[in-house]
Amino acid sequence: MFDPYPTHRTGDHSKPFNDEFENLFGDESLGPDSINMSLHGDSDLEDLIRGAGNYVRPGDQLRARILESVAHRRERRYMWQRFFGGFALATTVVLALVIIGQIGLAIAPRGRTASDLQRQAARRANADGVAWEWALTEVVYDWRRSTTGRLDNPSVPSKPFTPLSTQTQGDAR
Amino acid sequence: MSHSNPPPHAAAFSDRVRTSARQLAELGEDAISGLIDLTSLRLVRFATTITRNQHDAEDAVQATLVKIAAQPGRLHQCADPWAFLLQMARNESLLILRRRPRWNLIGDLCDLLTRCRVDELEREESYREIWRAIRTLPTQQSEVVVLKIWESMTFAEIAGVLEISPSTAASRYRYAIAKLNSQLRGKIESSASEDLQHHV
Structure with a gap:
């Protein structure tokens, strides 16, 4: 059965639209096209459409899915950070050892060759x-x-x- | 050219999104649940008009919010976070639409997850009629209708989200309303007569 009493039928919602439309196009006759339409008469239609806005709802699992994706992405990012951090640390240690070894060999006393x-x-x-x-x-x-x-x-x-x-x-x- | 300001409730919602974006930037990913609760319904509603399938729309919204959670500073730094979110959801919806086009029957609403309070059960058929009528519109027109009526945005704001001129947005809205008017005319007249009888 069609709804005779839309939920949001309060005030004249067409007024702001009319003001804005006139600001955009000036006189209504100079509009984008000469559609034979009564702006004031469309307020009922807009109210009808406005009332149907909350009819559709997101699925129950959407919130959980998003949170799970965010957590999964964060875990993956931490894993890569740990991997690259460990790799950088190991490389630094190896380089430091090589440099220290070279310096030691250069300055250590040695016998005649x-x-x-x-x-x-x-x-x-x-x-x-x-x-x-x-x-x-x-x-x-x-x-x-x-x-x-x-x-x-x-x-x-x-x-x-x-x-x-x-x-x-x-x-x- | 001057444009009228958005209605107070639209501005209040935009402020709430801005606050949520600031919290997200300050607290990190853990604050994403607040943004989900605040925006998911509206984003799904908007994305559904583009993808014409709620499952795809939810995928688009999920991709949008996961990206926001990964880079919360982007949302916090932009001038209008709500418009930015809508733009992101639109881009994700168009991407999904391009990747997996679906054949949808225009009058088919079986993909929609709906809710209707007990005292609104008698209105359900009218809601379905409206959703069916909106789905018959071209996407370019239906998204303007959704932003204008459900998000209470001005044509200037709609133009910013859709990257078109305000005049084009107004023109599309006018065409869309004319089509919806012709489709739902009988419903409006019957509702008016029933309204009159009820008051008499």
């Missing part, structure tokens, strides 16, 4: 005017003697490597 001995022998051969082989023999001999001295007296700290070219010729021998 074969290259050091060969370079020292070359310098000694040039300085003393002897053969390179003989200079190398002397250098190795000096190195073994200093090593033996350190072993005999462990309280003497091991010195970092200093090229013999900075020492006097007598000290080197």
Whole structure:
């Protein structure tokens, strides 16, 4: 049965519409089209339509669905944040370890290498005017003697490597 | 060109949405339930006129509010949060409509979830007639009718939501009302006569 008493039939709702329409188009005859329509007569129709506005309602599950989607999205975002946070932390730690290791290797004292001995022998051969082989023999001999001295007296700290070219010729021998 | 201001109840609702958007921005996603309770009915009603299917409309509203919850600052920062929400719901509805077009029978309202109080049962048939008539309108016209009558928006506000000129909105509204008038004319006359008999 059709409703003879619409819910919101209060006041003249067409008045604001008429005012606004006149503001937009001026005289009604200058409207968008010459539709033969009585604006005042349409207030009943607008009231009818207004009354039907609350007839449709959202489903019972809509609210729960939205909240669940929001929570799911938040969980996923936290998971990605944890993943990227852990990845960034691990990368930082690895990089820090590599840098510290490199610095440690650069500044830590180390013994003589074969290259050091060969370079020292070359310098000694040039300085003393002897053969390179003989200079190398002397250098190795000096190195073994200093090593033996350190072993005999462990309280003497091991010195970092200093090229013999900075020492006097007598000290080197 | 001057436009009349929105009715007080429309402005009050807009203020409530603005307050809810501020709470959402301050409290985070947990405050989304307030916005859902406040706007879901109106958004579903508006989206249903675009998708012509309530299930699709609810999907659109869900997508809209989930996006808002993820970026609450967007809603809080805009000048008119309610118009922004309507615009988002419209865009989501159009996306869904493009993704999964449905064949709907014009007179079929079986997708609608309705409520009717016991004292309004006799009005149910008129409500169904109105919804059926609105569904016969082109979407461009029905969305203007919904925003104008159910959301009590001015043509300037409707133009902002639909991204058209106020004159176009008014024109579409006028065409729509003319069509609805012709479809529901008999109902209006019968209601008027019944109203008269009742008072006599």
